[in-house]
Amino acid sequence: MDILIGGILLGGTYVLMALGLQLQYGVARIMNLANGEILVAGAFGAFWFYSGFQANPFLALIVIVPLAFILNWGIYRYLLSPLVRRAKSRGQLEVDSILATFGLSFIFVGLMLAVFGGEYFSYGYLERAVIVLEQPYGLNRIAAFCASAALCIALVLWLNHTRSGLALRAVAVNPTAASLVAIKVARTSALAFAIGGAVTASGGALLSMFLTFDASIGVIFTLKALIIVILGGVGEIRGTIVAAFMLGLAETAVASLIDPGLTLAAAYLLFIVILLVRPQGLFGSRS
Amino acid sequence: MSGTDKRNFALAAMALAMAALLPLFDTGYWLALGVSLAMYGVLATSWAMFSGPTHYISLATAAFFGTGMYIVGGGVEILPFPVLVVIAAVAGAALAVLVGLTTMRISGVYFVIFTLGLAELIRQVVTWVQTTMGSSSGLYVLTEITESMIYWQLLLLLAVVYLVGWRINRSRLGLALRVIGNDETVAAHVGINTAKAKVILFVISGTVASVTGALLAPRWTYVEPTIAFSPMISFQVVIMALLGGVHRLWGPLCGVIPFMLLWDLISAQFPNQTTLLLGVAFLLIVYLIPNGVVGLIESRLKRRSSGNG
Amino acid sequence: MKRILKTIGIGALSISATFFTLGQLQAAEVIKIGAVAPKTGPLAGGSTVSHWPNLKLWVSQVNGRGGLKLKSGRAKIELIEYDDRTNPGETIKAVQRLATQDKVDFIISPYGTGLNLAAAPIFAKYGYPQIAVTAITDKVPALTKRYPNLFFLLGNTTAFTQSVADILKKLVADGKIGNRVAMVNVADAFGIELANAARPIFKAAGLDIVYDKSYPLGTQDLSPVVKGAKAANPDAFIAWSYPPDTFGLTAQAKIVGLNVKAFYTAVATAFPVYAGKFGGAIENVLGAGGVNPDSAEMKAYRKAHKEVTGKDADYWASPVVYASLQILEQAIEAVGSKDRKAVTAHIKANSFNTVIGPVRFNNQNNDKFWTVGQWQNGVFHGVSSTGRPGAKTVKLKSGW
Numbered sequence: 001m002d003i004l005i006g007g008i009l010l011g012g013t014y015v016l017m018a019l020g021l022q023l024q025y026g027v028a029r030i031m032n033l034a035n036g037e038i039l040v041a042g043a044f045g046a047f048w049f050y051s052g053f054q055a056n057p058f059l060a061l062i063v064i065v066p067l068a069f070i071l072n073w074g075i076y077r078y079l080l081s082p083l084v085r086r087a088k089s090r091g092q093l094e095v096d097s098i099l100a101t102f103g104l105s106f107i108f109v110g111l112m113l114a115v116f117g118g119e120y121f122s123y124g125y126l127e128r129a130v131i132v133l134e135q136p137y138g139l140n141r142i143a144a145f146c147a148s149a150a151l152c153i154a155l156v157l158w159l160n161h162t163r164s165g166l167a168l169r170a171v172a173v174n175p176t177a178a179s180l181v182a183i184k185v186a187r188t189s190a191l192a193f194a195i196g197g198a199v200t201a202s203g204g205a206l207l208s209m210f211l212t213f214d215a216s217i218g219v220i221f222t223l224k225a226l227i228i229v230i231l232g233g234v235g236e237i238r239g240t241i242v243a244a245f246m247l248g249l250a251e252t253a254v255a256s257l258i259d260p261g262l263t264l265a266a267a268y269l270l271f272i273v274i275l276l277v278r279p280q281g282l283f284g285s286r287s
Numbered sequence: 288m289s290g291t292d293k294r295n296f297a298l299a300a301m302a303l304a305m306a307a308l309l310p311l312f313d314t315g316y317w318l319a320l321g322v323s324l325a326m327y328g329v330l331a332t333s334w335a336m337f338s339g340p341t342h343y344i345s346l347a348t349a350a351f352f353g354t355g356m357y358i359v360g361g362g363v364e365i366l367p368f369p370v371l372v373v374i375a376a377v378a379g380a381a382l383a384v385l386v387g388l389t390t391m392r393i394s395g396v397y398f399v400i401f402t403l404g405l406a407e408l409i410r411q412v413v414t415w416v417q418t419t420m421g422s423s424s425g426l427y428v429l430t431e432i433t434e435s436m437i438y439w440q441l442l443l444l445l446a447v448v449y450l451v452g453w454r455i456n457r458s459r460l461g462l463a464l465r466v467i468g469n470d471e472t473v474a475a476h477v478g479i480n481t482a483k484a485k486v487i488l489f490v491i492s493g494t495v496a497s498v499t500g501a502l503l504a505p506r507w508t509y510v511e512p513t514i515a516f517s518p519m520i521s522f523q524v525v526i527m528a529l530l531g532g533v534h535r536l537w538g539p540l541c542g543v544i545p546f547m548l549l550w551d552l553i554s555a556q557f558p559n560q561t562t563l564l565l566g567v568a569f570l571l572i573v574y575l576i577p578n579g580v581v582g583l584i585e586s587r588l589k590r591r592s593s594g595n596g
Numbered sequence: 597m598k599r600i601l602k603t604i605g606i607g608a609l610s611i612s613a614t615f616f617t618l619g620q621l622q623a624a625e626v627i628k629i630g631a632v633a634p635k636t637g638p639l640a641g642g643s644t645v646s647h648w649p650n651l652k653l654w655v656s657q658v659n660g661r662g663g664l665k666l667k668s669g670r671a672k673i674e675l676i677e678y679d680d681r682t683n684p685g686e687t688i689k690a691v692q693r694l695a696t697q698d699k700v701d702f703i704i705s706p707y708g709t710g711l712n713l714a715a716a717p718i719f720a721k722y723g724y725p726q727i728a729v730t731a732i733t734d735k736v737p738a739l740t741k742r743y744p745n746l747f748f749l750l751g752n753t754t755a756f757t758q759s760v761a762d763i764l765k766k767l768v769a770d771g772k773i774g775n776r777v778a779m780v781n782v783a784d785a786f787g788i789e790l791a792n793a794a795r796p797i798f799k800a801a802g803l804d805i806v807y808d809k810s811y812p813l814g815t816q817d818l819s820p821v822v823k824g825a826k827a828a829n830p831d832a833f834i835a836w837s838y839p840p841d842t843f844g845l846t847a848q849a850k851i852v853g854l855n856v857k858a859f860y861t862a863v864a865t866a867f868p869v870y871a872g873k874f875g876g877a878i879e880n881v882l883g884a885g886g887v888n889p890d891s892a893e894m895k896a897y898r899k900a901h902k903e904v905t906g907k908d909a910d911y912w913a914s915p916v917v918y919a920s921l922q923i924l925e926q927a928i929e930a931v932g933s934k935d936r937k938a939v940t941a942h943i944k945a946n947s948f949n950t951v952i953g954p955v956r957f958n959n960q961n962n963d964k965f966w967t968v969g970q971w972q973n974g975v976f977h978g979v980s981s982t983g984r985p986g987a988k989t990v991k992l993k994s995g996w
Contacts, residue, residue, distance in 0.1 A: 002823070010817045031396065079570070086577060091342055094396065095529055096573060098344075102526060103569025109636055110563020118635055118644035120864070122843045122873045129851045138819075138851045210847060211816065212840040214641040220814050223403065223518060230400040255820035261418060261783055261810035263820075265411035271404045279393040315696030319689040326685070411812055414783040418791065418810040426785060427713075427735055429742065434717075507684040508717070509710040511785040513638055513813060514684060554686070555693060558677045562636045
């Protein structure tokens with residue numbers, strides 16, 4: 001039971017890391033290697049509000065989310081859409097976006113380094129024990145989990161029950177066909193990219209409650225997010241959520257039952273085995 | 288062998304010989320830079336031999352590189368260095384066969400991230416084994432091998448890579464690969480054993496990366512998992528090869544050389560904004576040189592020859 | 597085609613060569629000192645706390661005094677910094693650049709065991725003294741024999757683990773705690789080395805290791821580790837940890853209620869941000885390092901560090917890095933010139949007054965250093981050392 005709850009809490013953390021990338025890659029077709037840096041920027045934002053104004057990370061979201069939205073919209077509009085227009089094929093776009101966002105991630109690291117310095121940042125918020133079924137858990141992890149659950153529900157509702165959500169899904173499935181039914185592909189992609197960035201940044205703000213971070217640590221989150229998105233299947237929000245919880249549960253189970261030293265090994269093994277059985281990820285369909 | 292071939296051979300041999308003279312003139316900074324150039328030159332060229340024709344972007348370079356390095360780290364006090372390099376080559380090849388055979392169903396971005404996950408898996412297993420076996424001796428590589436020797440070894444490896452690449456381009460395998468790159472389904476239909484072709488290439492590139500790791504272990508002296516298996520190695524190799532151009536054998540080198548020089552210039556001139564400026568340089572390159580350095584050179588050449596004609 | 601390539605290559609080379617020669621035009625009465633350490637990459641978090649601020653402090657103090665006293669007069673320090681991005685290839689290149697292009701007079705040792713060892717052959721080749729601080733190894737004799745310019749200041753793996761074992765052994769002997777020890781380590785170089793050194797030493801000290809696990813670097817959820825340790829019902833908890841997991845383990849121990857009487861985490865326990873995050877909860881937490889905060893030199897150092905860099909120094913490596921710079925300074929001034937051979941010989945043969953007390957190298961190795969510290973009333977006091985005075989008595993931890 002302890003493993004189950006611990007795993008679900010960790011899964012919630014992973015959802016926050018990966019959901020934004022899924023929107024950016026699945027819809028806007030940008031494999032954003034700067035995703036982790038956006039997350040760290042969100043964490044820095046929350047830290048700054050916490051240490052400067054004693055504002056808790058949830059309040060900080062009110063500022064961080066719109067800022068991240070605008071920033072990412074701008075990145076897509078001015079830096080990436082020229083590449084999208086230029087690309088002759090999806091493969092070409094993949095190569096270009098890898099190169100461009102890799103550069104972008106360096107720029108972000110450099111900027112955060114200049115603004116905040118290179119040392120470790122860590123602050124304790126809601127670092128209290130909550131007893132669930134006789135086992136203690138960190139209140140901040142539970143709070144982050146609740147926030148990520150709320151975020152997932154909101155996203156799924158929006159995607160499935162609104163017009164703009166429908167447009168997003170249509171672009172995810174087939175941009176060419178979507179443009180034929182009068183969906184503005186470029187705008188929808190920009191929207192998806194911006195929302196993805198905002199989700200990632202808010203994830204960073206929430207994770208900063210219990211993770212130690214520094215300006216250069218983003219690549220770790222990017223790697224994790226890439227693994228989860230691919231495991232779930234490209235363009236599949238459900239897949240990402242399931243994959244995140246699967247990894248969370250697997251890691252916690254291995255850490256508790258076998259050896260904590262093998263947690264990450266087990267996670268990657270799971271990823272590899274699943275991909276060997278289902279080469280398009282859990283929910284992906286062969287195109 | 289045709290006339291152009293002979294000429295190219297002579298030119299390549301001359302370039303190599305000139306490069307090999309470097310340690311006679313300077314064993315300081317330029318040699319250090321030369322080792323970095325040779326290291327990434329070998330890695331990027333061998334990477335592109337697989338990824339260029341097949342369009343499969345592999346992020347597993349660090350897995351092979353780290354494996355080679357760890358084999359030297361673990362065995363340097365037991366076995367002579369050349370034996371370890373051979374073992375590293377065999378291990379790299381074996382690993383690549385294993386990976387190659389299992390991943391053949393996976394393509395596109397799934398393959399990219401699969402190889403990334405694989406590299407991380409190997410790193411995790413290696414560190415776990417190291418910490419549970421309880422031996423720290425494997426971490427130190429203290430030998431009498433000098434930087435000049437490492438440089439020459441890498442150059443030799445580069446020459447071998449070029450020879451192999453040239454042979455493959457001439458062979459049925461090269462033709463098969465080009466068909467696969469254009470359309471894998473067509474390739475399968477015309478009776479090409481696509482799996483075999485891809486695995487062979489993957490094995491070559493994995494072996495070379497493993498040997499490179501083994502050769503560099505004495506230079507780094509202290510083998511740490513975070514550094515030996517750093518995902519940054521994989522990313523940099525991909526980036527440099529793509530910047531150069533992956534459709535010509537000499538393409539990646541065209542990416543490695545200017546890129547490393549630029550990188551170095553930025554590190555030297557702007558030590559506090561290195562990362563930031565590197566990022567800016569990156570973006571500029573992507574926007575201004577859309578088809579890589581090779582694309583740039585070839586379009587220039589084409590323009591010149593059409594201007595003359 | 598090949599020719600064009602070569603032209604491009606030569607062009608680029610000559611352009612960069614011009615840049616370097618331009619950089620070499622310098623005024624007189626300057627002593628050039630180079631520094632290479634991570635500003636980005638995995639080790640940047642540590643080097644920005646313990647390494648770089650001390651360089652800044654030292655250079656500003658020395659230049660504030662008018663420079664280093666040489667026989668030819670005062671020479672101001674010109675510091676040339678490079679970021680190696682935590683990549684040994686870059687460290688090697690940057691040290692080579694400092695030695696052969698910038699032609700600096702002295703080079704501050706790099707940061708971290710791996711990067712120091714990668715650079716050691718170059719320091720040796722050009723005869724630069726390398727006073728390594730953040731390099732902790734058990735190969736000191738072999739390495740110093742191999743590199744006659746390499747000095748070790750911070751200590752060795754065995755001493756760090758031995759001290760922890762001694763502290764626990766004494767607590768057990770005094771009847772204050774039982775002998776059950778839960779031990780975890782991060783599966784990365786330093787963590788692995790410490791854990792491997794600790795196992796036989798703990799056993800010899802009569803301690804019973806009831807939980808012994810590693811966890812990968814970058815583990816995001818350490819609660820299974822801490823819960824597993826708690827389930828083993830230990831009397832003491834020892835973690836050979838790195839900065840991010842030092843924070844993670846402490847937070848989890850607090851949440852899970854791992855109420856051992858001796859709680860030890862390794863690297864970063866001495867960081868100011870550790871106290872900033874946990875506040876009073878970390879009272880009596882043990883960690884690697886420590887200082888004697890009551891000495892006049894240390895007080896002055898901490899005050900100056902805060903004034904010049906705007907940040908608090910950590911309670912372990914910071915003052916030792918500063919001490920390495922003091923040693924270099926005193927040796928250069930004693931020799932009175934930029935003669936590296938003479939300076940190295942001077943460092944080998946003499947004693948130096950530093951912020952961490954007098955330092956005298958014994959076969960290029962400083963064998964008097966702090967090994968264990970403990971948070972007591974908001975200050976990380978040294979509680980165990982190999983010959984440094986001023987150790988406080990170890991106190992028992994009572995809950996969080």
